[in-house]
Amino acid sequence: MNASWTRRRTTWPWAIPALALLGPFLLWPLGAMVWRAVTPDGSFSLGPLGDVVGDGYYWRRLGFTAGQAAASTALSVLVGLPAAYVFARLRFPLRGFLLALLTVPFVLPTLVVAIAFQQLVGPGGWLNDVLEAMGLDPIRPLGTLGIILAAHVFYNVSIVIRLVAAVWRNLDPRTEEAARLLGAGPLAAFRAVTLPALTPAILSAAALVFTFTFTSFGVVLILGAGNPDLDTLEVVVYRLATRLVDLPAAALVSTIQIGATITALTLYSYFQRGATRSLTLRGERSRRLREAGWGQRLLAFLVVVALGVFIVAPMAALVHSAFTVGASDVATLENFTSLFDDTGRQSFIPPLDAVRWSLTFAAGSAALATVVGLASARAIAYSRGAFGALGDGLLMLPLTVPAVVLGFGYLVTFNRDPYDLRGSLWLVFAAHALVAYPFVVRSVLSTLRAVDPRVPEAARMLGASSWTVWWSVEFPILRRPLLAGALFAFAVSLGEFGATVLLQRREFATLPIAIFDALSKPGEANLGHALAMSTLLMAVTAAAFLLIERLRYRDTTGF
Amino acid sequence: MRTIRTLIILVCFASVGLLVLSCGDDDGGQPTLVVLTHSSFDIDRELVARFEQEHHVTVDIRKGGDANEVVNRALLNAGNPEGDVLYGIDNLTLPRTVGKGLFEEYTSTLRDRIPSDVRAGLGDSREVTPIDYGYVALNFDRAKGTAPSRLEDLTNAAWRGKLVVEDPTTSSPGLQFLATTVAQFGETGSYTWKDYWRDLRANDVLVVDGWDAAYNTYFSRNGGDRPVVVSYTTSPAAEVFFSEGKLSEPPTSNVIPAGTKLFRQVEAAGVLRGTKQPELAGQFIDFLLSDDVQAHIPETMFVYPVMPGLATPDWWQWAKVDVQPAALSVDGPTIERWVREWTDIMRR
Numbered sequence: 001m002n003a004s005w006t007r008r009r010t011t012w013p014w015a016i017p018a019l020a021l022l023g024p025f026l027l028w029p030l031g032a033m034v035w036r037a038v039t040p041d042g043s044f045s046l047g048p049l050g051d052v053v054g055d056g057y058y059w060r061r062l063g064f065t066a067g068q069a070a071a072s073t074a075l076s077v078l079v080g081l082p083a084a085y086v087f088a089r090l091r092f093p094l095r096g097f098l099l100a101l102l103t104v105p106f107v108l109p110t111l112v113v114a115i116a117f118q119q120l121v122g123p124g125g126w127l128n129d130v131l132e133a134m135g136l137d138p139i140r141p142l143g144t145l146g147i148i149l150a151a152h153v154f155y156n157v158s159i160v161i162r163l164v165a166a167v168w169r170n171l172d173p174r175t176e177e178a179a180r181l182l183g184a185g186p187l188a189a190f191r192a193v194t195l196p197a198l199t200p201a202i203l204s205a206a207a208l209v210f211t212f213t214f215t216s217f218g219v220v221l222i223l224g225a226g227n228p229d230l231d232t233l234e235v236v237v238y239r240l241a242t243r244l245v246d247l248p249a250a251a252l253v254s255t256i257q258i259g260a261t262i263t264a265l266t267l268y269s270y271f272q273r274g275a276t277r278s279l280t281l282r283g284e285r286s287r288r289l290r291e292a293g294w295g296q297r298l299l300a301f302l303v304v305v306a307l308g309v310f311i312v313a314p315m316a317a318l319v320h321s322a323f324t325v326g327a328s329d330v331a332t333l334e335n336f337t338s339l340f341d342d343t344g345r346q347s348f349i350p351p352l353d354a355v356r357w358s359l360t361f362a363a364g365s366a367a368l369a370t371v372v373g374l375a376s377a378r379a380i381a382y383s384r385g386a387f388g389a390l391g392d393g394l395l396m397l398p399l400t401v402p403a404v405v406l407g408f409g410y411l412v413t414f415n416r417d418p419y420d421l422r423g424s425l426w427l428v429f430a431a432h433a434l435v436a437y438p439f440v441v442r443s444v445l446s447t448l449r450a451v452d453p454r455v456p457e458a459a460r461m462l463g464a465s466s467w468t469v470w471w472s473v474e475f476p477i478l479r480r481p482l483l484a485g486a487l488f489a490f491a492v493s494l495g496e497f498g499a500t501v502l503l504q505r506r507e508f509a510t511l512p513i514a515i516f517d518a519l520s521k522p523g524e525a526n527l528g529h530a531l532a533m534s535t536l537l538m539a540v541t542a543a544a545f546l547l548i549e550r551l552r553y554r555d556t557t558g559f
Numbered sequence: 560m561r562t563i564r565t566l567i568i569l570v571c572f573a574s575v576g577l578l579v580l581s582c583g584d585d586d587g588g589q590p591t592l593v594v595l596t597h598s599s600f601d602i603d604r605e606l607v608a609r610f611e612q613e614h615h616v617t618v619d620i621r622k623g624g625d626a627n628e629v630v631n632r633a634l635l636n637a638g639n640p641e642g643d644v645l646y647g648i649d650n651l652t653l654p655r656t657v658g659k660g661l662f663e664e665y666t667s668t669l670r671d672r673i674p675s676d677v678r679a680g681l682g683d684s685r686e687v688t689p690i691d692y693g694y695v696a697l698n699f700d701r702a703k704g705t706a707p708s709r710l711e712d713l714t715n716a717a718w719r720g721k722l723v724v725e726d727p728t729t730s731s732p733g734l735q736f737l738a739t740t741v742a743q744f745g746e747t748g749s750y751t752w753k754d755y756w757r758d759l760r761a762n763d764v765l766v767v768d769g770w771d772a773a774y775n776t777y778f779s780r781n782g783g784d785r786p787v788v789v790s791y792t793t794s795p796a797a798e799v800f801f802s803e804g805k806l807s808e809p810p811t812s813n814v815i816p817a818g819t820k821l822f823r824q825v826e827a828a829g830v831l832r833g834t835k836q837p838e839l840a841g842q843f844i845d846f847l848l849s850d851d852v853q854a855h856i857p858e859t860m861f862v863y864p865v866m867p868g869l870a871t872p873d874w875w876q877w878a879k880v881d882v883q884p885a886a887l888s889v890d891g892p893t894i895e896r897w898v899r900e901w902t903d904i905m906r907r
Contacts, residue, residue: 118776122783143765221768225777228906239728247631326805345859346620347601411632415639422641423593423621519771520598525801527775 014379017372018395018437025430026398029409034255036412037248052252058236062260065232068145069214072152076209077202079153079307080160086303087161088168090296098304099165100545102311103158104538106491110218112318112515112534117151117223118142119317126317143225151219154311156212160205162488163443166481167201167450168194200446207268208442211399214261217498233257237402247408254405261400266393269380315538322531326524335528339536349514351533355540358510362493362544365432369489372433373440374482380441381448395441398434403498406431425508431499436489443485444478451477487545494541511537591617592839593642595633595831597626600646601859602852610846616839625769626652626731633831637661640831643840646847648687649826650680651734654891662686662829665841669848673865676884680825687827690847693862694792694821694882695735697722697814700779703786706814710743713787714758723765723777723785727898730769731824734894736789737901738822742885756904766905780811787814792821793861796878800858809877823884826862 037048052058087099105113121127121141128138141147171194179189217234224230231239233253241250323331339351380392410431414421421427451474459469497512509517511533518530592614600622607618621642623629630652633645637659648656656662664685670678677689697713699706707713713722725733737752744752765785767773774790777783780798791797795809815821828847830840846852853864857875 114772115776118782122776125782222772222776225765225767231906239726241631344604345601346604346607347622348604408632408635411641412635415636415641422636423619517598519775524781524798525803527781530775 012379014375014382015391015395016375018376018379021368021372021430021434021437022395022397025410025427025434026401026406029406029413030251030254030258030401032413033247033251033405033409037251040248048248049252052249052256058233058253058256061231061233061236062256064229065214065234065257066260068148068152068230068232069210069216072149072156072213072216073206073210075149075153076156076160077206080157080205081164081202082299083157083303083307084161084164084168086300088165089173090300092300092304097546098308099161100542102161102307103487103491103545104315104541105154105311106156106158106488106495108495108534108538108541110222110497112512112537113151113155113219113314114222115321115531115534116314116318117147119321120314121147126313142223143227143230145230147223148216148220148230151223152209152213152216154314155219156209157307157311159208159212159488160202162484163205163208163446163481164198164201166443166484167198167446170480171197200449203268203271204442204446207265207396208399208439210264210268211261211396214264215257215400215402217402233260234402238404241402241404241408250402251405254402257402258397258400262393262397265396265400266389269389269392318531319535319538322528322535325528325531335525335532336535338525339529339532347517349509349517351511351514351536354509354511354514354533355536357508358494358512358537358540359544361428361432361508361510362490364429365436365493366486366490368429368433369437370440370482370486373437373485373489374444374478376437377441377444377448381445392445396438399438407499428500428508432493432496433489435496435499436492439488439492440482440485443481443488447478447481448474490544491541494537494544511540589615589617590836590839591619592644592836592843594618594620594644594646594843595629595640595642596620596622596645597629597647598622598624599626599860603855603859606846606851606855610843614839614842618843627729630655633661634659638833640833643831643834643836644828644843645831646690646828647826648829649731649824650889651731651738651824651894653681653684653687653827654889654894656686657891660832663832663834663837665830665837665844667841667845667848669845669866673848674867677825677865680823680884681827682888687829688844688848689825689827689865691856691860691862691864692823692825694823694880694884695732695739695789696792696819696821696880698778698788698790698794698811699814700786701810701812703779706812707787708814709816710740710755710819713764714755714762716762718762718787720763720765721785722759722762722787722789723767723773723783724759724789725770725773726766726768727901732770732789732791734898735822735824737897738887738889739820739885741897742820742822742887753900753904756901760905791861792880792882793857793863793878796857796874796876797861799874799877800872813880815880815882819882820885820887821882822887825865 038044038046040048083102087095108116119125121139131138141150176189176193179193180186184192214232215234216232217238220230220232220235221238224235234257237250237253237257240253241247322335323333325335326332342348342350376395380388380395383391410427411422414427456469456473459473460466464472494510495512496510497516500510500513515530515533515537518526518533600620602620607620610616611618619642623632626647626649629645629647633640634656637656645662665688666685667688670688673689675683677692680692681687681689697707697710707718712718724736727734727737740752740755744750744755746752765777767777770790773788774794775781777785778788778790779786792813792815795811795813798809798811799806828844830837830844834840848866850866850869853866854869854871856862856864857871857878861878863878
């Protein structure tokens with residue numbers, strides 16, 4: 001598929017940054033945990049593995065986990081595609097703002113999302129108030145599969161929108177228009193021309209969403225409301241790991257989860273190669289809303305309203321609670337102002353410090369993730385066959401490893417003197433970059449594969465050095481997906497909780513940690529603090545995204 | 560232009576990151592005492608500052624998840640500890656550490672002042688020193704009418720769908736409540752604790768993973784629809800304390816009918832084996848037993864100090880309970896068996 005231009009290159013050096021991150025910070029700790037599991041009495045034994053593999057319970061959980069992940073992925077793509085079209089092809093007021101808003105749920109810690117959904121659909125929530133006012137019976141969605149799927153779409157639809165819109169925006173609409181002129185209906189033209197061009201991006205997004213929902217943890221743990229039929233493998237691992245006697249079993253069940261996810265990702269990668277074709281990418285070709293046809297306007301309206309309600313409602317319910325919990329009157333600012341009252345307690349985390357640390361970790365790990373992710377994407381794109389597909393799967397490894405196993409793994413490996421990193425903030429950077437760089441890979445890869453190899457080849461033949469080819473040919477094409485990937489990496493780090501909680505220290509506590517801290521104490525004041533800080537986290541995230549959106553859009557107005 | 564702007568953004572990211580890394584630890588060459596503890600630990604910062612001054616040391620308090628996780632991670636590193644002192648081991652987690660060489664023996668000069676029945680809760684082990692204790696009990700939302708009068712009431716139709724509890728596999732209060740039901744209904748006889756849990760499950764009990772979900776989300780006091788929750792006997796008092804003057808009496812009450820045998824959780828601190836400063840570690844444990852710290856325990860951690868006869872704040876009256884601690888001697892395998900059997904009843 002790829003032309004001779006790529007064949008001359010050696011690809012493996014591009015994998016070095018990823019291996020430098022994966023080796024010490026993932027493979028080693030994970031291997032140490034598994035090794036402990038299969039050496040129960042100091043000598044190797046397959047007994048513990050047999051116990052896990054022979055237990056039908058784990059296989060049933062594996063089946064459920066895969067099923068709900070597939071359903072969540074399909075729903076996210078169905079909801080995300082029309083939205084991606086609207087965001088890619090139409091220009092309307094507040095477009096950047098809306099896109100930023102849609103991404104906010106993605107970074108919210110599950111703890112916060114759980115409260116948000118509770119305020120919306122819980123026993124005393126908004127929805128039930130409305131139903132009650134209409135004389136209908138209250139609903140109890142918590143603990144059902146429906147609420148889990150809804151939360152998964154709420155979390156992940158922005159991945160589909162962003163990754164697909166990034167490619168769609170740069171597709172030349174004239175190709176589809178040409179098909180229309182030749183007599184194809186709108187649907188046929190879409191199926192024959194646009195869909196094939198978008199397929200790699202859709203598959204990319206689907207692979208990410210599948211991985212995320214396959215390893216879903218907080219959503220299931222909290223919104224599943226203890227219903228054992230909804231436990232995913234990752235929840236099972238958590239339950240096993242928090243009791244010592246089962247740590248070995250936790251490590252082994254993790255390997256089942258990792259194996260299943262990597263298999264799915266490798267298969268996906270193998271098929272995606274077949275789907276990738278070279279695209280003619282242009283600058284942005286979006287229309288102003290008033291130039292658009294009625295059909296497009298209606299679609300834009302429906303998408304914005306439907307997504308607006310679906311995405312904004314839980315967040316609005318959360319913000320509303322932040323201003324009303326503990327209020328003797330209609331509303332109160334007290335939950336916010338009291339954040340700054342130093343209690344004199346050792347556990348007091350100044351909220352501004354938490355914001356600063358959250359931003360610091362996010363910026364540092366996003367930068368690291370961007371470098372590692374770009375290099376890995378090149379390694380994958382330039383390698384061929386089953387090896388490339390397997391490499392693709394392996395580079396996604398960080399998304400598949402349960403945080404609790406990784407956290408414990410760090411403790412048993414980074415514990416000797418030259419590399420005793422326990423309690424060091426380096427581990428937080430490494431852990432955040434580790435879970436963040438796959439986003440950069442996914443975001444960049446589909447575009448990198450779509451670059452017509454003849455373009456850089458032509459540049460080389462005309463005497464350009466590889467640096468010049470990269471700088472003036474490839475980078476301008478990759479710029480947008482690279483930024484989208486960096487943005488996601490930033491967001492993932494902002495909301496990361498599972499690994500941070502095992503690595504944290506009070507001096508560099510992040511906002512999710514501070515929220516968790518407030519939630520674990522009784523009383524309305526603490527709940528109010530948690531809600532106020534969650535609102536703060538949402539605001540910081542939205543602001544960061546808006547800033548970058550602005551930078552992106554300002555440069556494209558020249559077209 | 561565009562590429563340059565993107566580069567600038569990336570460079571900004573990187574430089575912020577580097578800036579942070581460059582301002583690393585700087586504590587002027589003083590030794591550091593690392594205290595490993597769980598997320599509910601809290602202490603007055605001024606008292607810590609006084610300890611630091613007195614002993615020329617920097618105290619670094621590291622919290623790592625809940626009590627279970629803290630003990631698990633300490634066990635993974637037994638003999639090569641992450642810190643010097645571990646606070647937060649209790650009578651449900653201590654049995655797991657037996658024979659693992661986690662602690663060094665330490666006998667505080669203040670140890671004799673701790674009531675012997677409290678020390679007995681931890682088998683009077685010399686490896687750890689009791690600091691505080693607490694009970695888990697049913698809390699009732701007083702706005703919802705009359706409280707249940709016995710644990711058995713909750714298996715009746717009238718209380719169907721009214722109770723929320725924590726999962727003992729993931730939550731410390733959940734495990735303590737499980738121990739309380741074992742103490743109350745026994746392991747043998749015509750109606751055991753397992754029958755009780757089967758009846759609770761049939762009566763639509765809600766099991767959630769942790770205390771905050773149970774208390775902040777599903778408890779009717781905080782907007783949920785379950786008026787009975789498994790929480791601490793000090794939670795009603797904490798409601799008054801955190802209302803910051805708005806409430807003069809608690810909106811919730813403890814359901815502790817006469818004759819209930821509550822499991823008593825005794826929390827302790829120990830000197831981790833392999834520490835390079837065992838003396839300082841011991842001094843920190845003495846500090847935790849000092850009158851100043853002990854008197855602050857109610858309002859910082861909402862548990863009962865082990866030292867008797869200390870003055871307590873006004874709102875603490877709502878935390879005073881008249882209970883008989885269950886005489887329940889537990890070892891590691893027994894706890895594991897309870898949890899396994901509970902999981903079989905409730906989860907599979």
